[in-house]
Amino acid sequence: RIGTLLTIPIFRPRAAHSNAATLVAESTAQEPSKLDCVVGKDPALVESVERARQLSKSNVPVLLLGETGVGKEVFAKGIHDCGSAKSAPFVVVNCGGLSRELLATELFGYAEGSFTGARRGGMMGKIEAANGGTLFLDELGEMPLDMQPHLLRVLEEGEIYRLGENAPRKVKFRLITATNRDLRKEVTDGRFRMDLYYRVAVTSIRIPPLRDRLSDIPVLSRALLDKLALHHDVPAPQLSAADLGDLASYSWPGNVRELRNVLESMLLTGERPRAIIHTDEPQVRGIRPFDAPMHGTEPQMFGIGEVRDSRRLEEAEREAILSAIDGSHGNMALAARSLGIAKSTLYLKLKKFGLDALVERAREVHAKGH
Ligand SMILES: Nc1ncnc2c1ncn2[C@@H]1O[C@H](COP(=O)(O)OP(=O)(O)OP(=O)(O)O)[C@@H](O)[C@H]1O
Ligand SMILES: [Mg+2]
Numbered sequence: 102r103i104g105t106l107l108t109i110p111i112f113r114p115r116a117a118h119s120n121a122a123t124l125v126a127e128s129t130a131q132e133p134s135k136l137d138c139v140v141g142k143d144p145a146l147v148e149s150v151e152r153a154r155q156l157s158k159s160n161v162p163v164l165l166l167g168e169t170g171v172g173k174e175v176f177a178k179g180i181h182d183c184g185s186a187k188s189a190p191f192v193v194v195n196c197g198g199l200s201r202e203l204l205a206t207e208l209f210g211y212a213e214g215s216f217t218g219a220r221r222g223g224m225m226g227k228i229e230a231a232n233g234g235t236l237f238l239d240e241l242g243e244m245p246l247d248m249q250p251h252l253l254r255v256l257e258e259g260e261i262y263r264l265g266e267n268a269p270r271k272v273k274f275r276l277i278t279a280t281n282r283d284l285r286k287e288v289t290d291g292r293f294r295m296d297l298y299y300r301v302a303v304t305s306i307r308i309p310p311l312r313d314r315l316s317d318i319p320v321l322s323r324a325l326l327d328k329l330a331l332h333h334d335v336p337a338p339q340l341s342a343a344d345l346g347d348l349a350s351y352s353w354p355g356n357v358r359e360l361r362n363v364l365e366s367m368l369l370t371g372e373r374p375r376a377i378i379h380t381d382e383p384q385v386r387g388i389r390p391f392d393a394p395m396h397g398t399e400p401q402m403f404g405i406g407e408v409r410d411s412r413r414l415e416e417a418e419r420e421a422i423l424s425a426i427d428g429s430h431g432n433m434a435l436a437a438r439s440l441g442i443a444k445s446t447l448y449l450k451l452k453k454f455g456l457d458a459l460v461e462r463a464r465e466v467h468a469k470g471h
Contacts, residue, residue, distance in 0.1 A: 134154065134182075134183055135178065135179045135181075135182030135183055135187070136150050136153055136154050136157070136176075136179035136180070136182075136183055137179075138175055138178075138179055139153075139172060139175055139176060139179055140317070140320060140321050140324045140325075141314060141317040141320065141321060142316075142317060142320065143309065143313075143314035143316055143317045145309045145313065145314065146308070146309055146314055146317065149176070149306050149307065149308050149309070150176075150179075152306050153176055153179060153180050153183075153306055154183060156180065156304055156306070157179075157180040157181075157183035157184045158183075158184065158185075160184075160275050161303050161304050162256075162275075162276040162277070162278070162300065162301050162302075162303045162304070163180060163276075163277050163278070163303075163304050163305065163306060164241075164277075164278050164279070164280070164284070164301050164302045164303075164304070164305040164306070165177060165277065165278065165279040165280075165305070165306050165308060166279075166280065166281075166305055166306065166307045166308065167279075167281065167307060167308035167309070167310070167356075168281050168310050168354075168356055169281050169355060169356065169358070170311075170355045170356035170357050170358030170359055171308040171309070171310055171311065171356045171357060172308055172356075172357055173239070173279040173281075173308060174193070174237070174239065174279070176306065176308060177191075177193075177235075177237040177239075177277045177279065178191060178237075180235075180277060181234070181235040181237075181275070181277070184235070184275065186233060186234050186235065186275060189233040189234030189235070190230060190231055190232075190233070190234035190235070191231075191234055191235045191237065192227050192230050192231035192234065192235065192236050192237065192274075193237045193239060194207060194208060194227045194236070194237070194238055194239065195239045195240055196238055196239065196240045196241055196242075196243050196244040197239070197240035197242075197243035198240070198449065198452065199448070199449070199452075200448050200452070201245050201248065203445055203448060204244070204245070204248065205248060205251075205264060206224065206226065206264060207226060207227055208226050208227055208228055208248075208252070209226040209228060209251065209261060209262065209263055209264050210223065210224045210225045210226030210227075210228075210229055210261075210263040210264065211223050211224055211226075211263050211264040211265055211266075212263050212264065212265035212266040214265070215263075215264050215265025215266075216264075216265070218434075218444075219265075223263060223265075223266070224263075225263075226261070226263065228255060228261050228272055228274070229261060229263075229270060229272055231272075231274040232272050232273060232274055233273065233274065234274055234275070235274060235275040235276075235277055236274045236275070236276055236277070237277045237278070237279070238252075238276070238277070238278045238279070239278075239279050240279065240280060240281070241278040241279065241280050241284075241301065242280040242281075242282035242284055242287055242292075242293060243282075246291075246292060246293070246294065249293070249294045249297045250294065250297075252297065253294065253296055253297045253300060255272065256276065256297075256300050256301075257300070259271060259272060259273060260272060276301065278301045284298055284302065285298070310353070310356055311353040311356045311357055311359075311360065312352045312353050315349045316349075318345060318348050318349050318360070319340070319345050321357065321360060322340055322345070322348060322360065322364060323340070325357075325360065325361050325364050326338065326340070326364050326367075326368065329361070329364060329365050329368050330368060333365075333368060333369065335368060335369075337368075338367065338368060338371075340374075343373075343375075344373055344374050344375070347373075347374050347375040347378060348360070348363075348374050348378070351378050363377050363378060418450070418454075419454050419456075421440060422436075422440065422447070422450060422451070422454065422456065423456070425437075425439045425440045426456075433447060433448070
């Protein structure tokens with residue numbers, strides 16, 4: 102059983118072709134169990150994978166629990182791919198990444214003319230898009246309280262109303278949710294509805310943090326490095342015993358994602374993991390770029406290479422956004438237009454840079470001055 106978990110179809114040595122599409126096509130042709138993509142042989146992880154494999158055979162809702170970067174999305178996709186509806190859509194919605202208005206339209210869709218700027222003919226939401234397949238709601242704990250009854254209704258009645266529409270539409274999908282919050286505590290504290298909690302938490306799978314399965318580091322690192330090397334089209338470097346020792350003596354608050362970032366930095370800069378993890382640049386490791394506020398209670402970790410390489414670009418982006426908002430006095434439609442991006446993209450970027458509050462202030466100043 103453990104042996105099968107270690108088969109990683111897309112990590113096979115490079116053949117004649119190296120583009121990602123070919124590799125995906127190749128791996129589907131072979132039809133391995135898609136939960137094989139979860140790399141690791143730690144007993145607790147293997148147990149989680151086995152549970153996922155069992156649950157994939159039924160249509161019961163599954164709640165995935167685990168810290169940021171532990172692989173919740175990898176599990177969700179694996180469950181979908183192992184299930185009977187694997188050729189149907191797998192639709193992901195991150196309930197934490199969007200403003201409430203965007204999240205509502207994203208999930209439920211809307212009718213034509215339901216608000217200014219609404220598309221002609223209306224728009225199908227992600228819930229409808231998942232019809233016949235799987236809906237994966239990531240960071241469910243961040244869904245606004247007053248939106249929760251609407252989701253509950255969909256789950257209980259199997260029908261959905263697009264915003265601004267009176268006629269329900271039938272929907273049927275498998276629900277997988279994920280959270281890195283303690284949802285039960287959210288219920289106790291009144292931030293999450295109990296009825297929805299019971300609906301989504303029919304079965305749950307806990308994915309252990311990387312620090313509790315450090316013995317998986319060699320096999321995970323090998324798999325991640327091979328995949329990254331393919332992606333960047335460079336030879337995969339070897340990890341020495343000393344490198345592995347260094348990787349295993351770190352606590353990985355950002356879990357597998359952080360490990361991946363460190364390995365990517367190693368691949369691209371040639372630095373050894375020790376230099377990347379135990380960096381003497383205290384401002385880099387473990388802090389958030391700029392003054393972005395933390396979302397939730399989880400520390401948001403960024404791999405060194407990622408931060409270093411993208412920081413200048415991000416800084417320029419942030420500057421451009423600030424000056425556009427300044428120029429438009431907080432008018433988001435205008436700011437987005439002057440930046441040449443969609444308003445929804447602008448909101449996402451504002452959230453990413455922690456600038457939401459600033460827009461409010463710009464609006465207030467604008468209002469006072471008129
Ligand atoms: N067991 C694993 N085997 C291989 N890759 C993994 C594994 N776990 C995680 N990864 C990789 O780590 C990264 C983070 O995983 P994923 O996005 O699934 O985490 P997550 O739990 O959804 O994080 P978040 O809470 O931040 O949404 C991805 O690049 C994923 O491919
Ligand atoms: Mg995720």
